[in-house]
Amino acid sequence: MTKHLIGLGLLLAAGIAYPAIFPNNLTIAISVLLFAGWATSWDLLGGWNGQVSLGHASFVGLGAYFVAIGQSQFGLAPWWTMAMAAAFAAILGYFWGWLTFSLRGPYFSLSTIAVAEILRLVAINEDWLTGGATGVFIATLPEPFGIDLFSRTAQFYMALAFAAVVIATVIVISRARFGFQLRAVREDEDSAMAAGIDPTATKLKAFMLSAALTSIGGGIYGIVLAFIEPHVMFALLLSVQIALTAIIGGRGTIWGPAAGALVLVGAGEMFRTTFAEANMLIYGILILVVVLFVPRGIVGELARRHIRRLYAKRAQS
Amino acid sequence: MPNVLRADGITVKFGGLTAVNDVSLSLGSGEILGLIGPNGAGKTTLFNAVTGFAPMHSGRITFLDQDITGLPAFKRTRLGFGRTFQTERPFEELTVLENVLVAAFLTVGRRSEAERIARSVLEQVGLADRAHQPALDLNLARRRRLELAKALAVKPKVIFLDEIMAGLNPPALREMIAFVRSLTAQGLAVLMVEHIMEAIIELSDHVIVLASGEKIAEGTPHQVTSDERVIEAYLGTD
Amino acid sequence: MAGIDIFLQNVANGVLMGGVYALIGIGLTLVFGVMRTINFAHGDFVVLGMYSAVLFNALLGWDPYLSLLLAMPIGFLTGVIVERFILSRVIDAPPESALLATLGISLIIGNAILLTFGGEPRSVQVSYASSTFSIAGVNVSMVLLLAGIATVIMIAALYALLNRTEIGRAIRGTAENRLGAELVGIDTRRIHSIVFGLGVMLAVMAGVTLIPLLFATPTNTGAVFTLKAFVVTVLGGLGNVGAAIAGGILLGVVEVLGASYFMSEYREAYGLIAFLLILLFRPEGLFGRTVKRV
Numbered sequence: 001m002t003k004h005l006i007g008l009g010l011l012l013a014a015g016i017a018y019p020a021i022f023p024n025n026l027t028i029a030i031s032v033l034l035f036a037g038w039a040t041s042w043d044l045l046g047g048w049n050g051q052v053s054l055g056h057a058s059f060v061g062l063g064a065y066f067v068a069i070g071q072s073q074f075g076l077a078p079w080w081t082m083a084m085a086a087a088f089a090a091i092l093g094y095f096w097g098w099l100t101f102s103l104r105g106p107y108f109s110l111s112t113i114a115v116a117e118i119l120r121l122v123a124i125n126e127d128w129l130t131g132g133a134t135g136v137f138i139a140t141l142p143e144p145f146g147i148d149l150f151s152r153t154a155q156f157y158m159a160l161a162f163a164a165v166v167i168a169t170v171i172v173i174s175r176a177r178f179g180f181q182l183r184a185v186r187e188d189e190d191s192a193m194a195a196g197i198d199p200t201a202t203k204l205k206a207f208m209l210s211a212a213l214t215s216i217g218g219g220i221y222g223i224v225l226a227f228i229e230p231h232v233m234f235a236l237l238l239s240v241q242i243a244l245t246a247i248i249g250g251r252g253t254i255w256g257p258a259a260g261a262l263v264l265v266g267a268g269e270m271f272r273t274t275f276a277e278a279n280m281l282i283y284g285i286l287i288l289v290v291v292l293f294v295p296r297g298i299v300g301e302l303a304r305r306h307i308r309r310l311y312a313k314r315a316q317s
Numbered sequence: 318m319p320n321v322l323r324a325d326g327i328t329v330k331f332g333g334l335t336a337v338n339d340v341s342l343s344l345g346s347g348e349i350l351g352l353i354g355p356n357g358a359g360k361t362t363l364f365n366a367v368t369g370f371a372p373m374h375s376g377r378i379t380f381l382d383q384d385i386t387g388l389p390a391f392k393r394t395r396l397g398f399g400r401t402f403q404t405e406r407p408f409e410e411l412t413v414l415e416n417v418l419v420a421a422f423l424t425v426g427r428r429s430e431a432e433r434i435a436r437s438v439l440e441q442v443g444l445a446d447r448a449h450q451p452a453l454d455l456n457l458a459r460r461r462r463l464e465l466a467k468a469l470a471v472k473p474k475v476i477f478l479d480e481i482m483a484g485l486n487p488p489a490l491r492e493m494i495a496f497v498r499s500l501t502a503q504g505l506a507v508l509m510v511e512h513i514m515e516a517i518i519e520l521s522d523h524v525i526v527l528a529s530g531e532k533i534a535e536g537t538p539h540q541v542t543s544d545e546r547v548i549e550a551y552l553g554t555d
Numbered sequence: 556m557a558g559i560d561i562f563l564q565n566v567a568n569g570v571l572m573g574g575v576y577a578l579i580g581i582g583l584t585l586v587f588g589v590m591r592t593i594n595f596a597h598g599d600f601v602v603l604g605m606y607s608a609v610l611f612n613a614l615l616g617w618d619p620y621l622s623l624l625l626a627m628p629i630g631f632l633t634g635v636i637v638e639r640f641i642l643s644r645v646i647d648a649p650p651e652s653a654l655l656a657t658l659g660i661s662l663i664i665g666n667a668i669l670l671t672f673g674g675e676p677r678s679v680q681v682s683y684a685s686s687t688f689s690i691a692g693v694n695v696s697m698v699l700l701l702a703g704i705a706t707v708i709m710i711a712a713l714y715a716l717l718n719r720t721e722i723g724r725a726i727r728g729t730a731e732n733r734l735g736a737e738l739v740g741i742d743t744r745r746i747h748s749i750v751f752g753l754g755v756m757l758a759v760m761a762g763v764t765l766i767p768l769l770f771a772t773p774t775n776t777g778a779v780f781t782l783k784a785f786v787v788t789v790l791g792g793l794g795n796v797g798a799a800i801a802g803g804i805l806l807g808v809v810e811v812l813g814a815s816y817f818m819s820e821y822r823e824a825y826g827l828i829a830f831l832l833i834l835l836f837r838p839e840g841l842f843g844r845t846v847k848r849v
Contacts, residue, residue, distance in 0.1 A: 052654075099831070102835065103834060105649075105651060106651060107834060109651070109654060110785060110834070113782065113785075114782075117827055118831075121823055125818075180422055183415075183419070184419040187408035187409060187410060190390075192391075193391040193394065194390065194402070194471075195420040198391050236778050244655075244658075247655065252410070275666070278666035279666075280665070280774070283662050284658075284663035287655055287656075287662070288656060288660070291645055291652050291655050291656045291659065292656070295648065307412075310449070311449055311450055
C-alpha cells in the first residue's frame with residue numbers, strides 16, 4: 001500500500017507542476033484526469049466487484065446537473081452541490097442496485113443500460129428540473145480565495161484532486177477488509193457467503209461508493225463544460241467509454257483504469273485529425289484486442305507477469 | 318456432551334421431488350459426525366440445507382441453543398459455521414494468502430491481525446510456503462487444504478467438510494485423516510459427508526446413513542457397517 | 556374520430572410498428588438462443604443494412620427491396636466472418652467477454668460508417684413512402700405493412716429452415732445442448748458461424764426494409780435498434796424465435812398506447828420499463844418456456 005501511495009504522491013507532485021510546464025495542454029489533461037477518476041470509480045464496482053455497469057453516465061450527469069442547477073437557480077456553491085450530488089448518487093445507486101442485483105453477468109449489464117436510458121429520458125423531458133433538451137448554462141461561479149473557477153488551471157487542479165482522491169480510495173480499499181469482500185463476491189458468491197460475507201450488501205456498498213465518486217467528477221465536468229445538455233451527460237456512449245477505459249486499462253487493478261484513461265484519451269488526441277468525431281473507433285478496436293489477446297487489460301497483464309516472476313523466484317530460492 | 322448443533326425433521330423438496338425427508342441429527346463439541354450413503358442419497362442436499370445454502374421445506378435447526386432456521390448462509394458463518402465445498406471453490410484470481418485473508422477478515426477488522434490469523438491457519442494446513450501462489454495454480458490436494466484453511470480462518474465452532482477426502486492418494490489421505498482428528502482436539506465439532514469408508518470408520522464418533530433422502534441407519538461406525546439395510550442400500554445401487 | 560376509433564388506429568399503428576420491431580428482434584434472439592451470446596452490435600448491423608440500401612440506391616438506383624437480393628447474402632457472409640475470426644474465440648470465455656467483443660464490433664461498425672458516409676442522416680426516397688390505405692376506417696401505412704409482410708415471410712422461412720431441414724435440426728440440437736450435439740457428430744463451430752450469419756442477415760434485412768421509413772445515422776441509430784431488439788427478445792423470451800413476433804407487437808402497442816394515453820415524451824421509456832420488469836420477474840419472457848433464472 002505504501003508503495004502505491006508513494007507512487008500516487010509522486011504523480012500528484014508532477015500534476016501540481018503540470019500547468020506551469022504545459023499551460024497550453026490543460027484541456028486534454030483535464031480530460032485524462034476526469035476519465036481516470038471515473039474509470040477508477042467504475043472499477044470499484046465493475047472490476048473489484050465484477051459487476052459491469054454500462055450506465056455510469058447517469059452519475060456523471062447527476063453531478064453536473066446538481067452543480068449547474070444549484071448554481072444557476074439557487075446560487076449554491078459547487079462544493080455544496082457536489083456533496084449533495086454524491087449523497088444523492090449513493091441513494092440512487094442503492095435503489096438501482098436493489099432493483100437489479102438479482103441479475104447476473106450480462107443481464108446485469110443490460111439492465112444498467114435500461115435504467116440509464118430511462119434516467120436520460122427523465123433528464124430530457126422534465127424541463128422544470130433540468131431545462132430539458134436545451135440544457136443548463138452556468139453563468140457565474142463563486143471565487144473561493146479569489147480563485148476563478150472558470151480558468152482552466154483551477155479546473156485542472158479540481159480534476160487532479162478528484163482523480164487523486166479516487167485512486168487513493170482504491171489503494172486503501174485494496175488492502176482493507178472491504179477490498180477483500182469485493183473481490184470474494186466477484187470470484188464466487190457462494191464461497192464468499194461461506195466466509196461470512198453478505199454478497200448483496202457488498203455489491204450495494206460498492207455501487208453506492210462508485211456512484212458517489214463518479215458524480216463528484218461529474219460536478220467538475222459540469223464546471224468545465226459550463227453548458228450542460230442531457231444528450232451529452234447521460235449518453236450511453238459516455239457510459240460505454242467509462243467502462244471500456246477501465247477494462248482496457250485493467251479491471252480490478254489500482255492503476256489500470258488511470259492507465260486506460262491516459263492511453264485512450266491520448267490515442268483519441270493523436271488520431272483526432274484522422275478520425276474526427278469517429279474517435280470511438282479506437283475504443284472499439286482496443287476492446288477487441290483486449291478481449292481477444294489481453295483479457296486482464298494492460299496493467300492487469302503486466303501485474304500478472306510480475307507476480308508470476310516473483311513466485312518463480314521464490315520457488316527457486 | 319452438550320449439543321452444539323441440532324437439526325430436527327429436515328425436509329428438502331425440489332419441485333415435486335423430495336430430496337431429503339424428515340432427517341434429524343445432533344452434534345456435540347469435539348465430536349465427529351459422519352454422513353454417508355450411496356450417490357443421490359441426499360447427503361449434499363442435507364449438508365447444504367443445514368449450512369443455509371439450500372432452502373428447506375420444513376424442519377428446525379438450532380445452534381448453541383439459538384434457532385437459526387431460515388438464517389442466510391453468511392449469517393450462519395458469522396455465528397460459527399465453517400464449510401468446505403465438494404468441488405473446491407477458491408477465489409481463483411487471488412493468491413493463497415489472500416483467499417484465507419477473506420475469511421480471516423470475518424473476525425477481525427485490522428489487516429495485520431487478519432494476516433496473522435491467515436498465516437497461522439496456512440501453517441496449520443501446511444500451505445505456508447505457498448502463500449503467494451495464485452490459487453488457480455494449486456494441485457488438487459493443495460486446493461483441498463486451501464478449502465480447509467478458508468473454513469478454519471472464520472474461527473468456526475462447527476466445521477462442515479464435504480467429501481474432502483475424495484480423490485486423494487493414500488499418503489495425502491492419511492495426512493487429511495490425521496488433520497481432521499486434530500481439529501476435534503481443539504473442541505471443534507465436525508460434520509463430514511464422505512465416500513471414503515476408511516476415513517469414516519476411523520474418524521466418526523457417530524454415523525448417519527442416508528438412502529433416497531431417508532435416514533436408514535444411525536450409530537457407531539461399527540454398528541452401521543454391519544447393518545443389513547445399509548449393506549443392501551449400497552449393494553442395491555452399485 | 557370517436558374514442559374507439561382512435562384506440563383502434565393506435566392499436567393498428569402499434570401492431571405495424573411491432574412487426575418492424577419483431578424483424579429487428581429475431582436475429583438477436585436466434586443468435587442468443589443458439590450461441591448464448593448477447594450481440595451488442597445487432598443494431599449496428601441493422602444500420603449497416605440501411606446504409607447498404609442507401610449505397611445501392613445511389614450507385615445503381617435500386618429500390619430498397621431490390622437491393623435485398625445483394626444485401627442479404629453480403630450480410631450473411633459478414634456474419635460468418637465476424638463469428639469465425641472474433642466470436643468463436645470468446646465463446647468459452649466468461650460471458651462478459653462476448654458482450655464486450657460485440658460492443659467493440661458495434662463501435663467499429665458505427666464509426667466506420669461515420670468515416671465513410673459522414674454524420675448527416677441518410678435515407679432513400681421511394682414513391683410509396685407516405686402512401687396509406689384504409690381498412691374499416693383504420694389507416695395503414697404501406698411501408699409498415701410491407702415490413703410486416705417481410706417479417707412474417709422471414710419468420711415462416713426461418714421456421715421452415717429450423718424444422719424441416721437437416722441444417723435446422725443441427726441448429727436446434729446445438730441450441731438444446733452443444734456438447735450433446737457434438738457427440739452426435741454436429742460441427743457446432745460451423746453451426747455457430749451459420750447462425751451468426753443468419754442473425755446478421757436478418758438485421759441487414761430489417762435495416763433495408765426500414766430505410767424508406769426512417770433516416771439512418773451512423774452511431775446513434777445503432778444503439779437505439781440494439782436496445783429495441785433487446786426489449787423485443789426479452790419481452791418474447793430470449794432465444795425463442797417465434798415469440799419475437801409477440802414481443803415486437805407487444806412493444807409496438809405498449810409504446811403507442813403509452814404515448815397516446817399517458818405522456819408521449821416517454822414513448823421510449825415504456826418499452827424499457829417493461830424490459831426491466833420482465834428481466835426481473837419473468838426472465839424466461841412472457842411467452843417463453845420456464846428456464847433457469849438468469
